Amino acid sequence: MPDWTPDLSGPVPLYRQIAAYIRGKIGSGSWPPGTKLPPQRTLARELGVNRSTVVAALGLLAESGLIEGRHGGGTAVTRPGNGEGGRGSWLAYVEEGRHYPNLPAIQAINRLEFSPGLIRLGTGEPGPDLLPGTEMAAVMAELAQGPLPLPYEEPLGSLRLRRAVSAELARSGINAGPSSILILSGALQGFQLISLGLLPKGSSIVLEKPSYLYSIHAFQSAGVRLHGLAMDDRGLIPEELEPAAARTGAALLYTIPSFHNPTGIVMDLERRQQLMEKTDALGLPVLEDGAYQELWLDAPPPPPLKAMDRSGRVLHLGTLSKSASPGLRIGWIAGPEPVIQRLADIKMQTDYGASSLSQQAAAIWLEKGLHDRHTETLRMKLRERRDLLLALLERHFAGLASWNRPSGGFYVWLRLKHPLPLPKLFHAALAEGLLLNTGDLYDRSDSRHLRLSFSYASPAELERGIARLAEVIRQFGGQV
Amino acid sequence: MPDWTPDLSGPVPLYRQIAAYIRGKIGSGSWPPGTKLPPQRTLARELGVNRSTVVAALGLLAESGLIEGRHGGGTAVTRPGNGEGGRGSWLAYVEEGRHYPNLPAIQAINRLEFSPGLIRLGTGEPGPDLLPGTEMAAVMAELAQGPLPLPYEEPLGSLRLRRAVSAELARSGINAGPSSILILSGALQGFQLISLGLLPKGSSIVLEKPSYLYSIHAFQSAGVRLHGLAMDDRGLIPEELEPAAARTGAALLYTIPSFHNPTGIVMDLERRQQLMEKTDALGLPVLEDGAYQELWLDAPPPPPLKAMDRSGRVLHLGTLSKSASPGLRIGWIAGPEPVIQRLADIKMQTDYGASSLSQQAAAIWLEKGLHDRHTETLRMKLRERRDLLLALLERHFAGLASWNRPSGGFYVWLRLKHPLPLPKLFHAALAEGLLLNTGDLYDRSDSRHLRLSFSYASPAELERGIARLAEVIRQFGGQV
Ligand SMILES: Cc1ncc(COP(=O)(O)O)c(C=O)c1O
Ligand SMILES: Cc1ncc(COP(=O)(O)O)c(C=O)c1O
Secondary structure, eight states, X not given: OOSOOOOTTSSSOHHHHHHHHHHHHHHTTSSOTTOBOOOHHHHHXXXXXXXXXXHHHHHHHHXXXXXXXXXXXXXXXXXXXXXXXXXXXXXXXXXXXXSOOOOXXXXXXXXXXXXTTOEESSOOSOOGGGSOHHHHHHHHHHHHTSOOOOSOOOTTOOHHHHHHHHHHHHHTTOOOOGGGEEEESSTHHHHHHHHHHTOOTTOEEEEESSOGGGGSOHHHHTTOEEEEEOEETTEEOHHHHHHHHHHHTOSEEEEOOSSOTTTOOOOOHHHHHHHHHHHHHHTOOEXXXXXXXXXXXXXXXXXXXXXXXXXXXXXXXXXXXXXXXXXXXXXXXXXXXXXXXXXXXXHHHHTSSSXXXXXXXXXXXXXXXXXXXXXXXXXXXXXXXXXXXXXXXXXXXXXXXXXXXXXXXXXXXXXXXXXXXXXXXXXXXXXXXXXXXXXXXXXXXXXXXXXXXXXXXXXXXXXXXXXXXXHHHXXXXXXX | OOSOOOOTTSSSOHHHHHHHHHHHHHHTTSSXXXXXXXXXXXXXXXXXXXXXHHHHHHHHHHHTTSEEEOTTXXXXXXXXXXXXXXXXXXXXXXXXXXXXXXXHHHHHHHHHTTSTTOEESSOOSOOGGGSOHHHHHHHHHHHHTSXXXXXXXXXXXXXXXXXXXXXXXXXXXXXXXXXXXXXXXXXXXXXXXXXXXXXXTTOEEEEESSOGGGGOOHHHHTTOEEEEEOEETTEEOHHHHHHHHHHHTOSEEEEOOSSOTTTOOOOOHXXXXXXXXXXXXXXXXXXEEOTTTTOBSSSOOOOXXXXXXXXXXXXXXXXXXXXXXXXXXXXXXXXXXXXXXXXXXXXXXXXXXXXXXXXXXXXXXXXXXXXXXXXXXXXXXXXXXXXXXXXXXXXXXXXXXXXXXXXXXXXXXXXXXXXXXXXXXXHHHHHTTEEOEEGGGTSTTOOSEEEEESSSSOHHHHHHHHHHHHHHHHHHHHHO
């Protein structure tokens, strides 16, 4: 989103306003020498003007020598005469640094999710009408009664919240006292802390393929390799584990046993037991991601792996993002105390703990039973949306694709009848106002899946979006 | 803080309760095989029982084979018979991982800050009576009116908050539009993002010595080296810069020009100008930490370096932690847009953005002028506390130490007359109920400074604490 748009009714011509705006960016160092300007078309769209207006503005700036054409095409802020430019500029570092950038498609999604008007068919969060606005406002009102938790918090996070999380975990069969729990600024942070704090560079992780973990770079940026294992509709295939672990010397298994992202699959009880036995025999620690486990739609899933763990071999991740609110940025990790303490120490060096307002809001939310009540309602609504999505797929995708019937979580893993170049499909759909999460985000080699989410788009948007998506794919199929 | 204490009035003998508690920890995998138990004395203190009770409980557990003496001394959870134990346990990873642990003293401080009863003489946050409890409660009440920001936020952070921060920065002379600003989960996170996202491994940073940056490991853990430069009472000595930058091939200069942590020094205007010229000539990017800049007590400091920057050579860090509330975990970094976007991309991979509740609370706080009003009051109160601390030092430390008169911020950098083994002093003071931040945290080779803070302890605590500290140092001096 642009932070400024021209004053359409003012006396200054638009192109002059725009030239002045860009001159300000350059003069203040916001766009230092060498900065590439956005394409004219993008500028025009963002500023809400015709492309010719942008051309006139850029012409003015080029005349005064502030911008110039670049060798590779496009326009950039002029570097000083000696050609050195950017000396002492932070710009030189933008492509340095060890951490990989997000996948370009993820960057685009992160940005486009804030463009109004798009139908978001893959977004992994509850839509605005599924979020507990009223209930959370009541929590805020209670918070306002004070006393507010304004100082820095303890390394593990607020004891009150850890107690509430411990009680919540107990209900899923997990026995973890408050000192075995670290509060995270969202579950995502757990990956970062583990990759910085526990795994030596060059380690390997085995995990389901596809997996959410392929869409982020926390481990890869730390020099940790991922090795995907095949799944079937009962989850990870335990027989895959031993040869893969042997071949890769894997340091840990990452798994999303309940309502897997992106496939929606639930690992059944027998598989869970086999997995615990195999990993025990192999001496393989397990990182269990329970992000969706409470969002069952038909029947509760089998107990989490952590509930079967007697020897501290499982670290368990949880979050409030998928039901209460992603914006709270509250997650947790439970496991052996020495490990939790190591992670807490890294967390203190990373951000000094999660927002204490969020922590207190989360504690109230859990303590008062608001969480359970809301999750109950959410399940009901998600059930309706799942059924709607499945009906729409029947109507529009028969012959075009096949799909599963997820028993929980947010996702349908749509398998296209024919492989397609997914990045092109992404753009073709975008041109039609549809924002997609394509399968290659979750498995680099994939060319025939889409992660469809029934959690975000409203029923009306789903109706329009799925019909339009089928058209795009049909047309697209013709063009390939 | 322990998450459980025995029931003193119940029918079950204390030692049995404690044995059952530890058995639970072992049985649930919270203390997996190989976990070292805390020392008996620590257990006794934390559980609020006599040491003999702990000994009896451990005896019971040893009898049943659950715990055993360790070779190096102490007690640990028994490993399975084959001696392998810990196979497949996360425990094996606790000493792996690339990120350094916090300094042991920082770990102790992080923990001890939550032990009631200690007088915290070095803590770098506003004390409970200086935090704006009432005003922040009003912000919460406004938040509760809704609509609440419950979804994930944009990569740069909430536009509303970025607008408010931009306006705030403008008042210190910094011209940074909302798209040049990234909202951080506290300024500390900025170091982590820069070290992951901008600096190649093996880079060097030049910085003031001593410095806050020595007390955290964000850069060192990423393989970046720190080279300290001498300061005098006008701040960093610009002549130091050129030879050091040449020798080390420094990638950037980190500086806290206003009310430096830990020395309290303000870089004067002339030095700032020299610094900007030198770094320009050297092509050296600058990371300016403005954490304390608004907390002037006598007169406003010279403009921030970022206000003198026309070429995008300065990244500027700010935070609400030192005035409004550390618990909000809201900071920001301002700089060239391409750099800010790279950092935002890493942030999205780290924690998906700061708590949106905190962001909205911060926006309201700034927009309504509450921040300025509170900072004004805070300055007044800090002035009183500074003057009290200086008076107390006159009374108790004449002949024992020398010190500066800080014109802002939180700290007096006390220089002891004789070098002392600071880690021992830390423990001696702790035994007297005083929590210290010793100089070696900010300069590994230091043996004669203490960072005293007038922001945290109440006036009564300062009175008692400083008198007691003088005694400890006197006695201690005798023992060396
Ligand atoms: C499987 C899985 N784990 C973890 C997360 C991270 O959630 P958060 O950081 O919001 O708690 C997500 C979010 O998409 C997810 O799908
Ligand atoms: C100089 C300096 N910079 C940054 C910080 C980090 O502050 P926060 O992460 O709470 O915003 C501190 C806190 O002690 C500090 O002293």
